[in-house]
Amino acid sequence: MSTLTHPAPAAVAPEGDRTPANVTPFAVGRMDQKSPTSLTNRSTNDDEEAKEPSAITEPVEEGPGPRTDWGIDTVKLSFEVDPNQSLTHSPFWTSVSSRMLPGSRGEDEVHQGKISFLTADVRVTLYAQSRRCHLEFNAARLTHGKSPLLWAPDGLVVLVERILQEVSPHACPTFIGYDSNGVETWAEDWASQVGIKRLDIARNLIIEDPALIKAALPSIECRYGKSKAQYASGKNGWTLVNSTSKSGVDRLYDKEAELATHDIECSLSESSGRLFRFEAQIQGDRLKKHGLTRLADVTDDRAWKALEARWSATGWGSPLPSSSGLLEALSGLSGVKTERLIGFLHLDATGQAASVLQPSHIRSQRKLARELGLTPGMPVELLGQARQHIDLGAGQLMPLAAVEPQPGVLASENRPTRVARPVLDSEASHSLAS
Structure with a gap:
């Protein structure tokens, strides 16, 4: 098979000598751990002192890595392991349990451990008889802890490669081997051999009117009609x-x-408002639908299109009322039609319409409400002429007229290239690069 050669990790350079100006360093493993359970100890000899953990650097301001506008949150991956290169009795595994294999084919030993990054852990689960290993982690949290940051989809492969370098001594993927000289080699298509079981894609939003969002959005029905x-x-x-x-x-x-x-x-440097987040946890058939079943599939473009599709399905980008008021929206109707529509809107908002009105009447009244720029199901006290909505690309409330699609422009081209609104107040005293 075609392979890529990965040299052994270089020794950590002295502080101040190893960090380019545009990257943020972080180390894999616990810097103070010197026991056989150290995740950087690749020897099976319990008496051998752990090796110094390797340094890992990822761009922050330039290139894929942590960023503030949108990206990857939680990830769960799966890959096949080579039982001849995996150490199920390693002290790395902190707990061992069992589960029944599908079809009553016996039991599967389940080994659990973790890889400790600077500010968070990667959960590692090995299913010995199934010869599968699962990794679960929050990408940006590994390097920057709990924060508004998200990980660039284009940079996920690089991050997972670093993680696998630490996992492989304990659960070695089948795409990693060793040549006659003992040099570790990786299959060129290794990222295509890592499956995705869960991918959380998120967008940070700056909301100037949180009260409106909290009152209006719960009444909007999502397209797929699942539990809310x-x-x-x-x-x-x-x-x-x-x-x-x-x-x-x-x-x-x-x-x-x-x-x-x-x-x-969290302070907002370029806009006033409150930080909200839309998060699409994608798994199962949705991964297949959006072409995100393998690690190699994860790119900025595919991730953004999937996020757009989920946003559209929720209906949370629906037109929202402004201060113009309900009466202005109804000003063109006769008194009788106004009375009927207001009564219907109240019944619809309180969930009583279906029990007292004919389906045909409900459909006609909802159609009329939408023609007037009103959102059926929304509390009557909030209804007014719709002049704004949460725009996913802009990441905030925007006037409807300002976000009409331009001819020939794909929706995916609205993807933000760089937005730097959310900023940690602690940045001045504690750099994100620490």
Whole structure:
């Protein structure tokens, strides 16, 4: 097979000598760990001292890596392992359990361990009899901890390669081998041999009117009609969820409130508003639908198109009312039609329309409401002429007239190239590069 040769990790250079100006360093493994359980110890000799962990650098401001506007959040991957190169009795595995194999074909030993990065862990699960290994991690959190940052889809392959270099001594993928000189070699198509089980793609949003969003969006029906839930608390903020049992979950939540529970403050340098996040947890048939079943498939373009599709399915980009008011929207109707429509809108918003009105009447009234720029199902006190919506590309509330698609421009071309609105207050005292 065609292979790529990977040299052994270089020794860590002295501080100040190894970091280009435009990259952020982070180390794999615990810098203070000197035991046989060290994730950088590639020897099976428990008495041998652990090797110094290798240094890893990733661009921040230029090139794929952590960024503030949109990108990858949680990832779950799967790959086949070579049992002859995997150490199931290594102290790396901190817990061992079992599960029944499909079809009652016996039991599968389940070994669990973790790879410790600077600020977070990669969860590693080995299924010994199935010869599969799963990796689960939050990409940007590995290098920058809990923050508004997300990982560039174009940079996910590079990050996973670094992770696999640390996992391979314990659960060696079948695409990694060794030549006659003992040099580690990787198959050229190795990223195509890593499957995706879950991929969370997210977009940070700056919302100037959080009260409107929280009041209006829960009444909007999603296209796929699955279970919907709304959570609100003084501590954890507000979350709107559309979920399925196997295909994934769509969430819109108050990211700023979530960060506050971890004592992380977030300021907005270029716009006033509050930090929200739309997050599409994609798995199952949705991964197939969007062509994201393998690690090699993950690119900025495909990830953005998948995010756009999920945003469209939720309906959360629907027209929202402005301060113009309901009466202005109804001003062109007769008194009788106005009375009927207001009564219908109230019944629809409270969930009573289906039980007291004929389906044909419901359809006609909803059609009339939309023609007037109103959103059926929304609380009557919020209804007014729709003049704005949350624009995914802009990442904020935008006037409807300002976001009409231009002829010949694909929706995916609205993908933001670089938005730097959310900024950590602690950046001045604690650099993201630390």
